[in-house]
Amino acid sequence: MLDQYLFIFAQAHEDFRIPELRSIAELHQFPIKIPEDIDVKRPFAVLGLEKEEHARILARRCILVKHVYEFYASATSYEELHEKNRALHARWDKYAADTSFKFFVAGFNQSIPQRRQKDVVESFSYMDFQGKIDMKNPELIMGCFEEYYDKQGTMRHKHEGDGNFREVFFGRLIEDGSARSLVQKFDVKKRAYYGNTSMEAEISLLMVNQTLASPGKVVYDPFIGTGSMAYTTAHFGAFVFGSDIDGRQMRGKENQPGIMRAAAQYGVAERILDLGTFDVTHHPWRCGGFLDAIITDPPYGVRAGAKRLGRRETPRSLRRPISAPSTPRPDDQPYIPPMKLYELSALATDLVLLARYLLRPGGRLVFFLPTVTDEYQEVDIQTMTCEGMELVANSLQDFGVWGRRLVTIRKTTSQDYPPPAFDTAAAPSDDVDGAHVPAHRHFRQKYFQKFRSPTEGDEEGSQRSLSEAIEQVAEDNNLP
């Protein structure tokens, strides 16, 4: 039998909450029961676990967990709550005699006036706790949480509707989430080296948890850029390989590569196994089957254009003759070899095939896929998986008109597969009758056509990307 625990989540990245819990439970090999009808938008969830120790593990590793309580009861009125709680007296009798304690009362989406907080605490007086009240260091913390409907955007007085909550939860604190402080630790702005493609700390941490990173595992980022996910991955003990087509992204301007400087700042330099400059579609890996995970934010033509070595497929008449370099070039020079654009859906398909080759059985591929929000369909992700690769999670980070999905795929096969041919032409073409065209196909063109002008009240995310988009247009005009 599983016991029930009340999870209270940070008010962010709702779609990532459950995948994160499931991943960390899988990493530590314990069961977690998540109700099928769970509403992931709510900041409270009652989940089943075998033991308190498992709740603590989750609180220490999950970025989105703020607190975990032993769940006592929930109700839509205090009357009902107290009735349920009285029936549970066997659970709390043992604390009554001499345990120091405190009651914590809070509202979500609405604050509770001081006066009524006191009333709520007093309404539990039948529990008859005799221990001393200790606001600083109690042995026991009982929490009571009123969840209100989100009234954002509507005008109302601060405490209007006080008491008209959606549901009230009651329980005993097991542990406060401690992994959230890592969001500060890995803050990009405080990093010794970063660039305009750096991934924000919180998302980098959520990505790592999807990889099941732990000591001794080997994780690879084939589009490593300035290395944002390398640091968080190494933080959890894993070894990291990284590569990028553009050596300058990894090196920065000083002699010691920027990624190594930032890694040293976090005390994980020794876990960055190696970095290499190459186009992942022409990679030098001798064999596959040696990685536990691939973690990456692929270029998708908005932030940092997807490029690959090779001539752009422009009509012959438009091509300018370029003297082909016959010797390799230094990778820290501002020389950009002729590259053709890499269409996003082709890139995603190739990435899954590459992962099937490079991963060990059971290994995971974790990457972002941008999509146009109102064109997205569930099948879009399915079009990318292939034999031996299975979808584990798919979480949307919503920027309004567009969003990006954090996709987690597991290698289920133990069979060896050949490396992909990176033969873009083999991808199903748009013209094929009846074939499903995923919403991320030609994302780049759609982005430029549809989202050129910022709309009113645009979210920070889409505005930020818009300025990057404009930069990208400038960059593209310089391409050979």
Place this chain on the structure above:
Amino acid sequence: MVRLITHNLLACHAKNCNTNNFPLQLKDVQVEQREAEFNPDFLRGFMPRIEWKALVEAAKQVGDTSLPLEQPEMLDDEFLKQLHHVLLEIHIDEGALVCPNCGHVYPIMNGIPNMLLAENEIG
């Protein structure tokens, strides 16, 4: 960086260079030793992927002859510690990796190998 574990995983990938393209030869290398944390489980898990002869040869070239010529079946602690040192603690920071087959030179600068191909080497 360019540790011997990585050297053991890289092959020349120039167009039509498919045989005798591994291991890459070490040329004019500058080597440094840096301590790394010992993780026997990691080493055991990685053993099946190692090309043993290439590893022994590369270690010899950078002055380490601690490894047995044949891959041992018994992975005792003493052996794993030697393997750990060879795979993870020897860093090539400067120099080049050269393909024994086509002669392609992959330069290493500040520990990062440049594995980019020239335009005429892409398949």
